[in-house]
Amino acid sequence: xxxxxxxxxxxxxxxxxxxxxxxxxxxxxxxxxxxxxxxxxxxxxxxxxxxxxxxxxxxxxxxxxxxxxxxxxxxxxxxxxxxxxxxxxxxxxxxxxxxxxxxxxxxxxxxxxxxxxxxxxxxxxxxxxxxxxxxxxxxxxxxxxxxxxxxxxxxxxxxxxxxxxxxxxxxxxxxxxxxxxxxxxxxxxxxxxxxxxxxxxxxxxxxxxxxxxxxxxxxxxxxxxxxxxxxxxxxxxxxxxxxxxxxxxxxxxxxxxxxxxxxxxxxxxxxxxxxxxxxxxxxxxxxxxxxxxxxxxxxxxxxxxxxxxxxxxxxxxxxxxxxxxxxxxxxxxxxxxxxxxxxxxxxxxxxxxxxxxxxxxxxxxxxxxxxxxxxxxxxxxxxxxxxxxxxxxxxxxxxxxxxxxxxxxxxxxxxxxxxxxxxxxxxxxxxxxxxxxxxx
Amino acid sequence: xxxxxxxxxxxxxxxxxxxxxxxxxxxxxxxxxxxxxxxxxxxxxxxxxxxxxxxxxxxxxxxxxxxxxxxxxxxxxxxxxxxxxxxxxxxxxxxxxxxxxxxxxxxxxxxxxxxxxxxxxxxxxxxxxxxxxxxxxxxxxxxxxxxxxxxxxxxxxxxxxxxxxxxxxxxxxxxxxxxxxxxxxxxxxxxxxxxxxxxxxxxxxxxxxxxxxxxxxxxxxxxxxxxxxxxxxxxxxxxxxxxxxxxxxxxxxxxxxxxxxxxxxxxxxxxxxxxxxxxxxxxxxxxxxxxxxxxxxxxxxxxxxxxxxxxxxxxxxxxxxxxxxxxxxxx
Numbered sequence: 001x002x003x004x005x006x007x008x009x010x011x012x013x014x015x016x017x018x019x020x021x022x023x024x025x026x027x028x029x030x031x032x033x034x035x036x037x038x039x040x041x042x043x044x045x046x047x048x049x050x051x052x053x054x055x056x057x058x059x060x061x062x063x064x065x066x067x068x069x070x071x072x073x074x075x076x077x078x079x080x081x082x083x084x085x086x087x088x089x090x091x092x093x094x095x096x097x098x099x100x101x102x103x104x105x106x107x108x109x110x111x112x113x114x115x116x117x118x119x120x121x122x123x124x125x126x127x128x129x130x131x132x133x134x135x136x137x138x139x140x141x142x143x144x145x146x147x148x149x150x151x152x153x154x155x156x157x158x159x160x161x162x163x164x165x166x167x168x169x170x171x172x173x174x175x176x177x178x179x180x181x182x183x184x185x186x187x188x189x190x191x192x193x194x195x196x197x198x199x200x201x202x203x204x205x206x207x208x209x210x211x212x213x214x215x216x217x218x219x220x221x222x223x224x225x226x227x228x229x230x231x232x233x234x235x236x237x238x239x240x241x242x243x244x245x246x247x248x249x250x251x252x253x254x255x256x257x258x259x260x261x262x263x264x265x266x267x268x269x270x271x272x273x274x275x276x277x278x279x280x281x282x283x284x285x286x287x288x289x290x291x292x293x294x295x296x297x298x299x300x301x302x303x304x305x306x307x308x309x310x311x312x313x314x315x316x317x318x319x320x321x322x323x324x325x326x327x328x329x330x331x332x333x334x335x336x337x338x339x340x341x342x343x344x345x346x347x348x349x350x351x352x353x354x355x356x357x358x359x360x361x362x363x364x365x366x367x368x369x370x371x372x373x374x375x376x377x378x379x380x381x382x383x384x385x386x387x388x389x390x391x392x393x394x395x396x397x398x399x400x401x402x403x404x405x406x407x408x409x410x411x412x413x414x415x416x417x418x419x420x421x422x423x424x425x426x427x428x429x430x431x432x433x434x435x436x437x438x439x440x
Numbered sequence: 441x442x443x444x445x446x447x448x449x450x451x452x453x454x455x456x457x458x459x460x461x462x463x464x465x466x467x468x469x470x471x472x473x474x475x476x477x478x479x480x481x482x483x484x485x486x487x488x489x490x491x492x493x494x495x496x497x498x499x500x501x502x503x504x505x506x507x508x509x510x511x512x513x514x515x516x517x518x519x520x521x522x523x524x525x526x527x528x529x530x531x532x533x534x535x536x537x538x539x540x541x542x543x544x545x546x547x548x549x550x551x552x553x554x555x556x557x558x559x560x561x562x563x564x565x566x567x568x569x570x571x572x573x574x575x576x577x578x579x580x581x582x583x584x585x586x587x588x589x590x591x592x593x594x595x596x597x598x599x600x601x602x603x604x605x606x607x608x609x610x611x612x613x614x615x616x617x618x619x620x621x622x623x624x625x626x627x628x629x630x631x632x633x634x635x636x637x638x639x640x641x642x643x644x645x646x647x648x649x650x651x652x653x654x655x656x657x658x659x660x661x662x663x664x665x666x667x668x669x670x671x672x673x674x675x676x677x678x679x680x681x682x683x684x685x686x687x688x689x690x691x692x693x694x695x696x697x698x699x700x701x702x703x704x705x706x707x708x709x710x711x712x713x714x715x716x717x718x719x720x721x722x723x724x725x726x727x728x729x730x731x732x733x734x735x736x737x738x739x740x741x742x743x744x745x746x747x748x749x750x751x752x753x754x755x756x757x758x759x760x761x762x763x764x765x766x767x768x769x770x771x
Binding site for chain 2: 202203206207208209210278279280320323324325326327328
């Protein structure tokens, strides 16, 4: 099974894109003992018995890093398990995933962190890092034991995808976390304004009679978040965001030198609320699909760096749950296996991002925000690598996902670009099946 | 069956739909076709009183996930007047209460061999989902605040009977537009037929975005009253007041109730409509509800006519689709 583990590897003929070293050129990459040994090594330094991987026509980049995916285990294994989610991540080109605390029980104790770590080690998928709960029981009342969670290995704190409704708690947590230098992630939404909403509040929701999620529900929460980050000098990541108002505020506070980061989900970079006209629950996603002008604003904000990272927003839900009517069907869908292709199709191919910036938003920046290894192919770093065929056309088919979840707002869409190999610590853990390599 | 008359009705060439889901997706021509057929059927049944055996042997399933007596009975009567059988399902006490999804429930009922599923559900779009899952005809009898096409059609039929043509009329829909499927059906039906539609109510119940879609929005009934040919007074649901969308029922009545004083400011031939059930003293006072301008009970009778028309048209299109599928099996 693991014959490729820890074998030395030379990836040749590929185009190496690594924004952490400002690299975008054809180069050979040598991996020895699970680490990047050299870029363009001298022939004499290449072990004679090392494996060779021909990456002609392909992009070689640091493996993708996700700032927040729900893996649903323990408690909702019908939606996803750590094993299925970490393998879905590999298929999407991810080598590291931060998993959300929204399990049952939620991850608000060191034991919860340990459970995920053990399961992830066994799964041998992408590396799984744990986001610990920000509040005890995700109830928004008391701080979780952040120090103990940090000791157990949590890399960030958040109640996401739930927002933190308690201003005072968020402020105290931002202050308190400074001693661990770990980020707090908030999915900004004022619950009272978002209550029972099913889709973006706009013309389409008006016509369809579907209760709207108003943009101000997000804008007000972002305003609070960035103000508290400024007041406390705490490390705050806001995301995913989905509105023009959020972008505007983040841009303004960044221009004042306040250290806040933000992310966006791929579905908000390509689809609009018009899709809900079908009443199909696959379009009931979080954050909601907004109107076209928000989509355009978010695209530009990713391009100019106002939004630092693209996060999958992977919220897997079982088929039977998504089969219900729009009201009862939960928010969410699978995204780990489509985020890379969505970015290539709608951002790179539309000339909004170049490859280096795209790899930054998907890998280098999120690794830096989370404060974890990855996002770089500097010699000495772990060989977490994705090889991408940028020209492969494929049609999203949820039933072929490795995720347990088959629902995706992009199901049926034609996308361009796909991970063909995902390498974790020098081990090729994922290869795109050859029969899928040439599907037009 | 002693008073059953023999059918004499030609199937309209322009009708191809197997489902009636909303009025937004229908053309003006299709809307007129349903209204024409409804008018004919009403006359053929002496005001929806007698039976004609146009649809004998077919079964209509009422699949109601929300309470309804008026619409449900109206559909049942419409089916029975055309000779069809009816079968009733409601969510309380059925397998829906046991956790079955509504699609599974509908498929189960379809498997019993029904021609139509008439459905009411609290969530917008449920009839649209059913229409993709079922082979039988789907009629929307109300999907949350989204649509109630037969209600829109019966309102328009009533106006047409009094005014002949919809084009050029000014029709105001008054009240809780935000939560009203009746409003959303009337808005599309009337505007497609050329009426000028005014949407009137407090801003918490009438979104200013309707103007972006080309409709006139008004917040003061007294300002628009002299211009209106028709007023359709939507029912105020008391739970909206509890949700603090307006301060009190008392204040709502003062601002929007149609009363004698307001009648005197109106056109001499104004039509007063209400989809019902009406709250006497809230959106309409008894003197107006029972007065000479009120056509509320005519609406109820026309409800049976448009539902007969819808059942007949959808079933005819369904049969033609099946016949076409048989004659070209390669398709």
